[in-house]
Amino acid sequence: MRLLPSLAALALLAAGTGWWLTAPKPLPDSTFAGVTGDATHGEQVFTAAGCASCHMAPGAEGEAQRVLSGGQRFASPFGTFLAPNISPDPTQGIGGWTLAQFGNAVMRGVSPEGEHYYPAFPYSAFNKMTVQDLADLKAFMDALPPDATPSLPHEVGFPFNIRRSLGGWKLLFLRDDWVIDGTLSEPETRGRYIAEALAHCGECHTPRNLLGGLERGRWLAGAPNPSGQGTIPNITPAKLGWSEDEIVEYLTSGFTPEFDSVGGHMAHVVENMSRLPESDRQAVAAYLKKVPASE
Structure with missing residues (x-):
């Protein structure tokens, strides 16, 4: 009978360790201290990153592609992900986000509410961005047209709908080193x-x-x-x-x-x-x- 309390204690310890290991890990508070974004250069970052390609409304053309209302569907073996509204609308978009919140989302896959984002959002690549490019990107996006279209929920079933498990995925696969290393021109x-x-x-x-x-x-x-x-x-x-x-x-x-x-x-x-x-x-x-x- 003495074994049961020991097993229970070990189970609690394992659960606590797992909970700690899978916790979202935001950027240090000092990351964006003194950084000011340049919207002109931010447009180039926005273009290279292809933000509009995923976050514009389905079928948008011309200037409408810069209205980042979301809604495009991206099928995968884990479910269908729907691009969210990332326009500067303060309610339905990201207009109310600070630079730190934006940086944590883009570079760490962590929402302002402290939840993991799915890696369909390619933060595993964006985590190699420079802080200045990130700030420039936000400065440009803040000047885009706001849109009040609500974001639609992802169509992801169990167990992939358990957001906390994404912390384990990050531990296994999220890296910030370059793939092609060595001496480059x-x-x-x-x-x-x-x-x-x-x-x-x-x-x-x-x-x-x-x-x-x-x-x-x-x-x-x-x-x-x-x-x-x-x-x-x-x-x-x-x-x-x-x-x-x-x-x-x-x-x-x-x-x-x-x-x-x-x-x-x-x-x-x-x-x-x-x-x-x-x-x-x-x-x-x-x-x-x-x-x-x-x-």
Whole structure:
């Protein structure tokens, strides 16, 4: 009978340890001290990160793409995620957020209420953003049109609807180091920042394990489409045989060397990339040539 109290104590200790380990971990309070955002540069960050591509209303075109009312649906093996309203509306959007709250959401996947966000929101890439770029991004987004459309709930069933369990996912898979490391030229370093952080290319082009963690050893080697329809291509040198100039042209015009044209969600990516300085597209091309070939 003495064993029962001991087992109960161990169970309580294990539960407490698990609760502590899976707790959201916000950024230090000092992270944004003295940081002021520049909205002009923030527009470039916004474009590179493709914020409108996911958070505009379904089917939005032209300037309506900058009304970030949300509502697009993103199917996955874990359920369907619906992009929330991130317009500056103070009630339905994020207009009332402080820079620290915005930073915790984007770089740590932690909501202002202290809950984990699902990694369908690519904070696992955005956590490599510079603090200044983050502040610039918020300054630009604060000036976009507000919209009072309520965010819709995600369609995620048990056990994936237990938000606290995402703390365990973060412990296993959330990393802030670069995938491609070592000595890089200035353009390659800039390309890495765009591809691995802002544009979060690996989130789609890298295969995932059964728990949804990126298989970094097969970086950019292609993956099944989360919707279950088709595949996302391998863009390592093993499959993408284009020259750097051809990659730049594709990211500018959407045309491949074979005179095919971009389609699907990648069309939004190319549209965003085409708005960046050409030096950034050249940097991405240089980075892709640095990625190890993977079959």
